[in-house]
Amino acid sequence: MEAVSSPNRPGWLGPRSLAFLVVLIVTPLLFFGGPDWFNGPFGSAVWNLGHIGFFGLVTLAAHPWRRLSGWQLWILPTVVVLLIGGAIEVIQSDMGREASWHDMLRNLIGVWFVLAWHPLLDENRSASPTTPPALIIASTLLLLFELGTTAAVGVQQFKVAHQLPLLYDFRHDDPTPYWYGELTPSQEHASPHEQSLRLDFDTKLYSGGSLSNLPSDWRDYEQLSMTLFNPNAHPLQMTLRINDWTHSRGNNAHSDRYNIRLTMQPGSQTFTIDLDDIEKAPRTRRMEMDNISQFKVFVSRLPEPATIYIQDLRLE
Template sequence: MGPDTVSMNAHEGRRLRWLALAGTLVIAPLFFIGGPDWTSGPVHKSVWNLGHILYFALLTFAIQPWRWLSGRQLWLATTTLVLAVGLVIEFLQSGLGRQDDWHDVWRNLVGTWLILACHPVFTPATRLSARQRMRALIAVVLVVFELGLTGSVAVKQFQINQQLPLLYDFSRTDPLTLWRGNLTPSDAHSDINGQSLKISLSTRLYSGVTLDNLPVDWRGYDQLTVTLFNPDETDLPLTLRVNDVEHERGSNVYRDRFNAQLLLEPGLNIFTLALGDIENAPHNRTMNMDNIRRLGIFTTRLPAPRTIYLLDLRLR
């Protein structure tokens, strides 16, 4: 390798370092401002979180700690520092009202390890040992695994949006990944979908369940049908709530969403609601029917605990 080639490689290396440093300066504020909020969907959050890998990969490349350290000292010192920085970031985020995610600390380390392991591969005239090759392979596998997790979230969300007209797939065995509240899969009263959801209601001021992850685009449909079963011999008043993303990012007041009072009589109950009523429910605006965010079923001030079954939930 001649002097001119060495000089060109050095110049290119310095240019890439400056670009990496510029990237870290641009990305750094995004740890504390912008990005997904508590109303954002799973795909948005998962893709955004991959930025931790990118940021710490750029930061590691910009600093290039291998200029001062090597061997175990390089890996131990860099890992300890990145771990400490990641913990501080998560504590600061929680203090600013942002949602902390300790998986992000792991992603920070993955981004750093990727550069520590792979930089010798791209260093001219470097003869890689078997250990270095193995480190590079493991680092790449960790990154691919994180990408795969995001891909899995995207696939699941695609499946949820494609299950229309069903708003919930009753064959699922893990309802609490999509719902909040005290509910479990049940074989009781399961003639419609092969399985129902048993909902346990308490005497709290508000007691019920909320479907937080559901198909968001309700355009092209006219009705919402909710099928419930009341195993008791007395009526049970319920409230059905539907809201869009704009409601949650706004004032979140009662008049800015759809609320319907349902009287659940003993036995099987099928409630049919016009989507036009849902669309026009918010005061001073129309609901965004292609970005529905949440559906809830709840009671108020029950004198005693009750149990009901959700048999079907779909658009027509």
């Protein structure tokens, strides 16, 4: 006799079962791994979308609409996910990861999107109540906003990867997506570009500027050229540091990166460094010249605050 499957009892490969299986597989990644597994902002942005997918799958696996209805269907899962998400962020912060309220919002977007569209995701669609159109529109717009933000980061990173030989595009009005430190665009000492970058040093143990969003593949070039302007009446001792992603994920050993002391005389000065020296700088390996992650200029224990202007930064 031929077996007849019930529409209310789908096979083990139904959407709910698959969602539950994926959740089991992915859960360890909440605590082991993270955005720093990827090179650059776009990889991190794509990783962060995983919060939406993960909690969407959790909601699909839990099928809360089988037991809840009306506003309870929205309020109770929201509260539960806020509590779970908050606990995860606290645990991650204790493990060296940075807690993020934005991640908690992404968790909720995953829940809300599945709740809004669950009549189409449920195996027993005929028994699923319809969702108010306002909730469908709101949850979908939130998801599209996150996808659009990630796409914008992708476009930005495409431009960064293709701006060589420039390591930084001095036309940017806001350096914060690219640099860390006290840097502001300036019309002073701007040649050869329309504007320069003013870098302010303070008197802390270490103070400087770090270009962490830059083209990473330097293999087709031979030299690094950096032009700076020192408006002070006296020379300024600085350190230039360059490292790759292997170093960034390692123990940050001084011998595993490129470091050089520079004396910045008053006025404009161009420093030229052979990339071969940078590649050979790590003591036990070669610098990965197709995987550069950071360019940093800093000072140490200045007796008083100082300022320089970055005029040009390029490969040759």
